[in-house]
Amino acid sequence: MAAALTSLMALAAMSLVAGPAVAADSDAGPCALPRSEAHHSLGLDTWNGAYPRPTRTLDAVLVFLSFPDSEPAVGPAALTADYFPSTTRFFERASYGRFTLRPHPQRQWIEMPRASTWYGIERDWDAGRRSAYLRDAVEAADGAVDFSAYDIVYLVADPDAPGVDSDATKVVNFDRPLRADGTDIRRVVTVFEQHPPDRNVLAHETGHVFDLADLYHRPTDGKGDWDTYVGDWDVMGSQFGLAPELFGWHKWKLGWLDTRQVRCVQGSAGLTLEPVAAPPLPGGSAGTRLAVIRTGEGSALAVEARSAIGNDRATCTEGVLIYRIRNETPSGGGPVEVLDTHPGTEACWDRSVYPPLADAPLGVGETYTVPGERTRIEVADRTPSGSWTVRITTGT
Numbered sequence: 001m002a003a004a005l006t007s008l009m010a011l012a013a014m015s016l017v018a019g020p021a022v023a024a025d026s027d028a029g030p031c032a033l034p035r036s037e038a039h040h041s042l043g044l045d046t047w048n049g050a051y052p053r054p055t056r057t058l059d060a061v062l063v064f065l066s067f068p069d070s071e072p073a074v075g076p077a078a079l080t081a082d083y084f085p086s087t088t089r090f091f092e093r094a095s096y097g098r099f100t101l102r103p104h105p106q107r108q109w110i111e112m113p114r115a116s117t118w119y120g121i122e123r124d125w126d127a128g129r130r131s132a133y134l135r136d137a138v139e140a141a142d143g144a145v146d147f148s149a150y151d152i153v154y155l156v157a158d159p160d161a162p163g164v165d166s167d168a169t170k171v172v173n174f175d176r177p178l179r180a181d182g183t184d185i186r187r188v189v190t191v192f193e194q195h196p197p198d199r200n201v202l203a204h205e206t207g208h209v210f211d212l213a214d215l216y217h218r219p220t221d222g223k224g225d226w227d228t229y230v231g232d233w234d235v236m237g238s239q240f241g242l243a244p245e246l247f248g249w250h251k252w253k254l255g256w257l258d259t260r261q262v263r264c265v266q267g268s269a270g271l272t273l274e275p276v277a278a279p280p281l282p283g284g285s286a287g288t289r290l291a292v293i294r295t296g297e298g299s300a301l302a303v304e305a306r307s308a309i310g311n312d313r314a315t316c317t318e319g320v321l322i323y324r325i326r327n328e329t330p331s332g333g334g335p336v337e338v339l340d341t342h343p344g345t346e347a348c349w350d351r352s353v354y355p356p357l358a359d360a361p362l363g364v365g366e367t368y369t370v371p372g373e374r375t376r377i378e379v380a381d382r383t384p385s386g387s388w389t390v391r392i393t394t395g396t
Contacts, residue, residue, distance in 0.1 A: 031264035031292035033327040040213035043327035044253040051211040054099040060152035062105040069115035070161040080105040116163030123167040148183035171208040200239040213331035231357030243315035245277040248290030248304040277310035305388040316348035319361025
C-alpha cells in the first residue's frame with residue numbers, strides 16, 4: 001500500500017478552497033441563506049461537496065503516532081477511551097440518530113521518523129514543518145492502514161512527547177488532496193491533546209470535517225476573550241461549554257432537520273418549540289425545533305429552545321435562545337451572534353466559559369425586541385412535556 005504523496009500543500013482549517021455545490025435534500029425554503037464563498041459559510045441552500053455530509057454512518061481511523069525522543073506512557077486503548085464512545089454518542093444525540101461516527105482505532109503505536117521537537121508543533125504552525133509532519137505520518141502509517149477504507153482520519157500524537165503542544169489540535173485541509181491507497185485524503189484531524197483531553201474537543205474538531213465554522217471570535221491582539229459571540233451555546237464555540245448541543249441552524253445545514261422541523265416566520269406566528277437537544281417525540285417525529293426570520297440577503301435570526309436534556313444536560317439556564325446568522329462571515333470571525341436577552345446580568349460565573357451570555361435565553365413570561373429589527377419574541381408558556389410556547393411578530 002505505498003502512498004503516492006502528491007502536492008502536499010497543507011492549509012489550516014481556515015482556508016480550504018470551496019467545493020462543488022450539491023443540491024439540498026429538500027426545499028430549503030425562503031429563510032435558508034445561500035452558501036457564500038466564506039470559509040465554512042453558514043449558508044445552507046446547497047451542500048459543499050468537498051465535505052462528507054453526516055447523514056449516514058461514517059468510518060474513522062485513529063492512527064497513534066509516537067516519536068523517537070519519547071517512550072509513550074499510555075497506550076492506544078487508553079487514548080481511544082478518551083474520545084470514544086463519548087464522541088459517537090454526542091453525534092448520535094445531536095443528529096436524532098441520523099448519523100453514527102464509527103471509530104476504528106489502530107492497536108499499536110506507529111513511530112515517526114523524526115523527534116517530536118523537530119516538527120515545531122504549535123497553534124500557528126510553520127507550514128513547512130506541518131507539511132513534513134503530515135507527510136511523515138501518512139508514509140509511516142501506510143503499511144498498517146488502508147486509508148481507502150475510511151471517511152475520516154485522526155492522527156493522534158503521543159501526548160507526553162516533549163514537542164507536542166495541545167493548542168495545535170485542529171483540522172488540516174489540503175489545497176490539493178493527498179493520495180494514498182488509491183484514495184484522496186482531503187483533510188485530517190491532528191490531535192495533540194493531553195491525557196485526559198479537553199472535554200468535547202474531538203466533537204468540535206469533527207464538526208469542521210462537516211464544514212462547520214469556529215464560532216469563537218479570535219481577538220485581533222490574541223489577548224481578549226474568545227467566547228463573546230456564543231458563550232456556552234454550541235460546541236463549535238467552545239468544547240468546554242455547559243450547553244454544547246449544536247445550534248438548530250447547524251442541524252438544518254447538516255441534514256438532521258428539514259423544513260418539517262424548521263418554521264420560516266413571515267409576519268406573525270405562534271408556535272411550540274421542542275428543545276433542540278431533546279430526543280425525537282414518541283412515534284419518531286422531531287416536532288418544530290427551529291424558527292427562522294430572514295433579515296437580509298445574507299442574514300437571519302434563529303429562535304430555538306434550550307433545556308437541560310441530552311447534550312445540554314449541564315446547561316446553566318433554560319429558555320428560548322435567539323441568535324443572528326451571517327453567511328458572509330468566515331470561520332473564526334463571528335458568523336453566529338447570540339443575543340443576550342438579559343444584558344444586565346450574568347450566570348454561573350464559576351462554570352460558564354462566558355457568564356454574560358450564560359443567561360441569554362428568554363424565560364416564560366418574558367418578551368424581547370431584537371435591536372435593529374422589527375422583530376419581537378414572546379415566551380408564553382412551557383408545557384408539561386417540556387416544550388416552549390412562543391409568539392413571534394415581525395415587521396414584514
